[in-house]
Amino acid sequence: MSRVLEVENLRISFPDGQGGRLYPVDGVSFSLERGETLALVGESGCGKSLTSLALLQLIPPPGRIESGSTVRLGDIDVLGLRGERLRQIRGRRIGMIFQDPMTSLNPVFKVGDQIAEGIRAHFDVSRAEARSRSFNLLQEVGIPDARSRLDAYPHQLSGGMRQRVMIAIALAAEPEILVADEPTTALDVTVQAQILEVLDRLRATRGMAVLLITHDLGIVAGRADRVAVMYAGQIVEEAPTARLFARPSHPYTQGLFASVPRLTGPVQRLTPIGGSVPPPSAWPAGCRFRPRCPKAFEKSELAPPLLPVEPDHRMRCWLAETGGARG
Amino acid sequence: MTLLQVRDLVKHYHAGGMFRASAPPVRAVDGVSFDVGRAETLALVGESGCGKSSVGRTIIRLQEPTSGSATFEGTDLFALDRTALRKMRRRMQIIFQDPYSSLNPRMTIGAAVAEGIEIHRLARGKDVGRRVAGLLEEVGLDPGYARRYPHEFSGGQRQRIGIARALAVEPTFIVCDEPVSALDVSVQAQVLNLLADLQRERGLAYLFIAHDLAVVRQIARRIAVMYLGRIVEEGPAEQLLAEPSHPYTVALLSAVPEPDPGARRARIVLSGDLPSPSNPPPGCPFHTRCFHPLRSERCRQELPLLRPVGGTNAACHYAESTPSPEALAAN
Numbered sequence: 067m068s069r070v071l072e073v074e075n076l077r078i079s080f081p082d083g084q085g086g087r088l089y090p091v092d093g094v095s096f097s098l099e100r101g102e103t104l105a106l107v108g109e110s111g112c113g114k115s116l117t118s119l120a121l122l123q124l125i126p127p128p129g130r131i132e133s134g135s136t137v138r139l140g141d142i143d144v145l146g147l148r149g150e151r152l153r154q155i156r157g158r159r160i161g162m163i164f165q166d167p168m169t170s171l172n173p174v175f176k177v178g179d180q181i182a183e184g185i186r187a188h189f190d191v192s193r194a195e196a197r198s199r200s201f202n203l204l205q206e207v208g209i210p211d212a213r214s215r216l217d218a219y220p221h222q223l224s225g226g227m228r229q230r231v232m233i234a235i236a237l238a239a240e241p242e243i244l245v246a247d248e249p250t251t252a253l254d255v256t257v258q259a260q261i262l263e264v265l266d267r268l269r270a271t272r273g274m275a276v277l278l279i280t281h282d283l284g285i286v287a288g289r290a291d292r293v294a295v296m297y298a299g300q301i302v303e304e305a306p307t308a309r310l311f312a313r314p315s316h317p318y319t320q321g322l323f324a325s326v327p328r329l330t331g332p333v334q335r336l337t338p339i340g341g342s343v344p345p346p347s348a349w350p351a352g353c354r355f356r357p358r359c360p361k362a363f364e365k366s367e368l369a370p371p372l373l374p375v376e377p378d379h380r381m382r383c384w385l386a387e388t389g390g391a392r393g
Numbered sequence: 394m395t396l397l398q399v400r401d402l403v404k405h406y407h408a409g410g411m412f413r414a415s416a417p418p419v420r421a422v423d424g425v426s427f428d429v430g431r432a433e434t435l436a437l438v439g440e441s442g443c444g445k446s447s448v449g450r451t452i453i454r455l456q457e458p459t460s461g462s463a464t465f466e467g468t469d470l471f472a473l474d475r476t477a478l479r480k481m482r483r484r485m486q487i488i489f490q491d492p493y494s495s496l497n498p499r500m501t502i503g504a505a506v507a508e509g510i511e512i513h514r515l516a517r518g519k520d521v522g523r524r525v526a527g528l529l530e531e532v533g534l535d536p537g538y539a540r541r542y543p544h545e546f547s548g549g550q551r552q553r554i555g556i557a558r559a560l561a562v563e564p565t566f567i568v569c570d571e572p573v574s575a576l577d578v579s580v581q582a583q584v585l586n587l588l589a590d591l592q593r594e595r596g597l598a599y600l601f602i603a604h605d606l607a608v609v610r611q612i613a614r615r616i617a618v619m620y621l622g623r624i625v626e627e628g629p630a631e632q633l634l635a636e637p638s639h640p641y642t643v644a645l646l647s648a649v650p651e652p653d654p655g656a657r658r659a660r661i662v663l664s665g666d667l668p669s670p671s672n673p674p675p676g677c678p679f680h681t682r683c684f685h686p687l688r689s690e691r692c693r694q695e696l697p698l699l700r701p702v703g704g705t706n707a708a709c710h711y712a713e714s715t716p717s718p719e720a721l722a723a724n
Contacts, residue, residue, distance in 0.1 A: 107578035210665070224666045254440035254604065256663045259648040263662055281577065284650030311653060325582035326652050327611040329634060334610065335589070338582030342547050 070242050070275050071121070071139055071160075072285045078116050078125055080346075088346040089132075091116050092299035092318075093377055098243060103269060105286040105307070108296035111343050114279045117296075118245045120279075122156050123147075139243075158188050161236035163201065165248040167228035171220040177204075178216030179229050184238040200382040203234040207264050214369035218393035232266060240272075247279040268292040283326060287311060295319050298354040299346065305379035316381040352384065361385065396566060396598050397429040397452070402461035404447045418672045421447040423622035424461075429566070435601040436613035436630070438645075442667055443619040444607060445602045449568040452600070453485050454478055467568070482693035483513050486564040496543040502529070502554055503539025509561040519619070528557040532587060549580035556587065566598045573608060585611055606649050610634060617685035618642050621670055621678040628705025638707035638715050640685045647718055661721060687711040721722065 091113040106114045120131050123145065125329050137144040144155060164170055172180060181203055182196035191199070197216070197289065198306040204212035207230040220228055229249060236244060246265060250258035266289060270275050280291055286293055286307060303316040314320050321339035322345040341358045344350075350357055352367040359366065365384045372388035380386075405418035422444040437445045450456045452463050456469065461463045463470040465485065473481055477687060491497050496505055506525045510516050514522050521674045524538035532553040543551060552572060559567055569588065573581040591597055604608050609616055610630055617627040619639065626639035637643045647661040663682045668674050674681050680692040690712055702712040709715060 109579065226666060254667075255650075256440065256644060257666070258650070259662050262650075264415040282650060283578075287652050322578060323652065325579045327526060327585070327605075327607040328584075329607045329610060329646070329649055329651055333610060336582035336586055338586065339579040342549055342580060343577070384473040 068100045069097055070100050071137070071277075073097070073117075073121070074136040074138075076117060076120055076137070078113070078120055078135075079132055080129045081369050082347060087269075090299050090346045091120065094296075094301055096294055096301065096304070098275040098277060100242070100275055101269060101273045102292070102379060103266075103278055103290045105278045105280060105290035106281055106296060107283060107286055107293055109281055109343055111345065112296040115247055118162070118247050118277060118279050120145075121245060122160055122347045123152060124161065126248075148211075154349070157184065157241065158239045159241050160243045160245060161239060161241035161248050162245045162247065163232045163236050165251050167225070167232040168220060170232055171228060171321070173220055175219075176216065177218050177220065177223070181216075181231070181235050181238055184235050187370070188239040200234070203237055204270070205236070206233070207234045208260065209234075224257075225253055226260060229253065229261055232262065233261075233268075236390075237268065241274065243275045243277065244268075245279070248281070249278075250285065251281070258285075262392045265289070281309075283322065286387040293324070297347050298344070299306045300354065300382060302355065302383070303379075303381040304372070305375075309376070309379055313375075313377075313379075313387070314381070315375050316355075316383050317359045318355045319381075319387075355383075394431050395428045395429045396466060397600075398431075398462075398464045399428070399448075399452060400426045401461045402426070402448060402451060402463065403459045404444070404451050404456065405459045411596055417671045419677055420622050420673060421670060422451065423673070425619070425622070427617055427624065427627065429598050429600055431598055432566070432596040434592065434601050434613040436603060436616045438603055438609055438610040438616055439619035439620060440604060440645075442621075442670055444622040444670070445619050446570055446572075446620075447619045448665050449600055450600050450633070453482070453487055453568055455487070462501070466576045470718055479512075482504065483509075483562045485566045485568070486559035486562065487568040487570060488552070488555045488559050488572050490574050492538070492551040493543060493548075495555065496546045497553065500536075501540055501542060502546075505543075506539070506557050506561050507553065509558065513562050515562065525557075528560055531560070547580075548576055549583060552576065552580075552584050553587065556591070560591070560595070563595075564597070566600070569599050569601045569603075571603055572573065572601075572604065574605070581608070588612060604648060606634065607651075609702065618645065621668065621680060624683070624699060625679065625709070626705055626707045627699065632704030634706075636703055636717065638702040638705055638712040639679075640683050640715055641679050642707075643718055643721070644682075644684070644717060646717050661718075679709075680714070685709070685711055685715060687714055 074095045076091055076094040077089055079087040082088045094117050108114045120126055121137055124177055125131055131145060135145060139159060176198045181200035183197040185199050200216060204215055209215050209230050250261050268274060279389050290307050293307050293310045294301045297318045303319045314323050324337040339358055352369050356362045356366040370382050370384045371382040372382050374380050375386050401659045402422055404422035405420050407418045425448055437448060439445045444473060451458045458471055463717060478653055503525050506528055507521050510524055523537055529536045534553050573584050601613055614630055616633050617624045617632045622643050626642045644663050661684060665682050668681055676694045677692045677697050696711045697708045699706040699708045
């Protein structure tokens with residue numbers, strides 16, 4: 067396996083309105099291998115989407131990426147790039163798709179032209195060549211009757227079809243990495259299944275790495291090789307998917323699993339995590355999950371680092387030292 | 394005992410405007426019948442555009458039906474005039490997916506919850522405040538929140554406020570329209586538990602409208618699956634989920650992502666999109682996307698009606714031989 071992306075100690079800050087700054091993403095590190103899917107999982111406000119936006123320096127001001135953060139793409143330091151050199155990375159080497167394709171598509175241009183625009187921005191090809199590549203891309207993402215859809219406007223397509231078009235636009239530049247931020251959250255389950263199928267096939271055939279941002283553990287189970295769970299701006303647990311689902315170890319991860327209603331097995335009362343996710347201004351000192359944690363103990367007043375549970379499984383909880391988070 | 398009886402409910406929306414006078418109507422609900430018993434939950438499940446929300450809104454007369462009937466405790470709901478309807482709203486309430494849009498931003502939480510109590514004169518003077526405090530406590534909120542405004546609350550707390558508001562008039566029936574869809578999983582679980590507790594303690598009946606089968610299984614003993622304005626399968630939750638007889642139910646089930654990497658279920662990826670409800674296909678509404686091995690010319694011409702098959706009622710000509718998810722997995 068070859069490493070295509072390495073994120074180290076990513077910190078993103080916003081002004082708190084009182085002269086100080088808040089850190090909604092606070093020391094996130096992960097890496098992506100070629101052809102791998104890594105899922106970044108968490109509830110609203112955990113910092114997962116900001117993390118993905120930072121990869122391409124897309125943090126809206128007055129937010130900023132703090133110095134000391136690194137995003138390495140091969141041997142390029144992405145956060146050091148500006149202007150034209152940054153533009154060559156955006157889309158070309160790291161593609162992105164978002165939850166709501168309608169806000170990313172231009173309503174007054176035909177779908178085929180929007181894909182071709184992306185192709186011609188990155189490759190020196192003729193209009194005819196760009197159009198024929200657009201047709202191939204629409205076919206690749208599973209749009210039926212692709213020839214006539216080239217001339218459709220976004221509003222003439224269903225939500226699922228629009229998301230396929232967005233994927234086609236992202237693929238046009240043949241990126242090594244595709245960041246998919248809640249790509250199916252706005253879609254119905256049967257359509258969601260179709261889109262996830264497409265993403266998985268593309269990853270396999272193109273050897274693309276996928277960073278899948280989601281709140282849905284169900285999506286992760288069937289699709290990701292590794293999972294990183296985020297809470298309050300930090301990764302709190304990271305493991306290969308099968309391992310994490312077989313033995314979720316961080317009390318927050320365990321709480322998430324206990325909250326999800328199941329389709330099989332006896333119907334039992336859910337045991338949700340108490341309280342709600344605090345905003346960045348109210349993150350406690352020490353372990354950030356401590357006030358909601360049923361297993362908090364004295365040492366939780368100190369901030370835990372990511373500690374090994376197994377060689378490829380880490381969590382941000384002092385219980386890792388004793389193996390005491392099991393069950 | 395039956396609390397609510399709905400028969401042949403139809404709701405068509407006419408695309409208005411002077412340029413579109415001749416546009417065909419959107420057939421949102423196209424002949425739906427069901428019963429809800431006292432203290433029972435019936436779940437209405439389906440994907441966007443299937444008409445499930447229109448059913449809920451029409452029953453409590455937020456929208457007028459095109460035709461059909463709905464009887465609640467012996468009263469014909471569609472025959473009520475304004476005064477009678479207002480009285481009836483004491484018995485039946487609704488909670489929405491986004492409680493924020495149904496709360497007045499300039500009204501304190503206490504005033505919002507008190508509104509129903511005052512309109513229906515259920516208490517006066519200091520008793521109103523006492524009732525509001527009791528309701529907030531019952532839904533798991535600090536009674537001191539009564540003086541705060543909606544924007545000060547999280548999504549989960551707002552949904553609790555919406556529930557307290559519905560409970561204020563002591564209804565026997567609540568339409569829950571996607572009440573947990575916008576919430577994070579941990580908060581979603583809290584609200585599902587709350588709804589189950591309230592049902593037990595107050596003997597409430599719910600019409601629970603949702604798109605998520607796992608959520609529905611958690612709260613309902615009976616499920617009706619809708620597709621293009623019709624109920625295509627209906628029955629006890631466990632039977633319907635374990636041995637579905639309609640191909641659409643099978644597909645819907647197989648598409649639910651389960652948080653278990655070992656779950657080797659068949660994934661039936663339906664081809665194509667939902668047809669437009671203003672131009673539904675003739676015959677079986679599902680025939681354009683159906684994968685049933687026996688599907689035939691008959692499906693394209695003849696509308697299948699709900700009939701008992703196995704442990705449920707299914708609207709499929711070939712329901713007896715609908716492949717099980719396991720059989721599909723083995724292929």
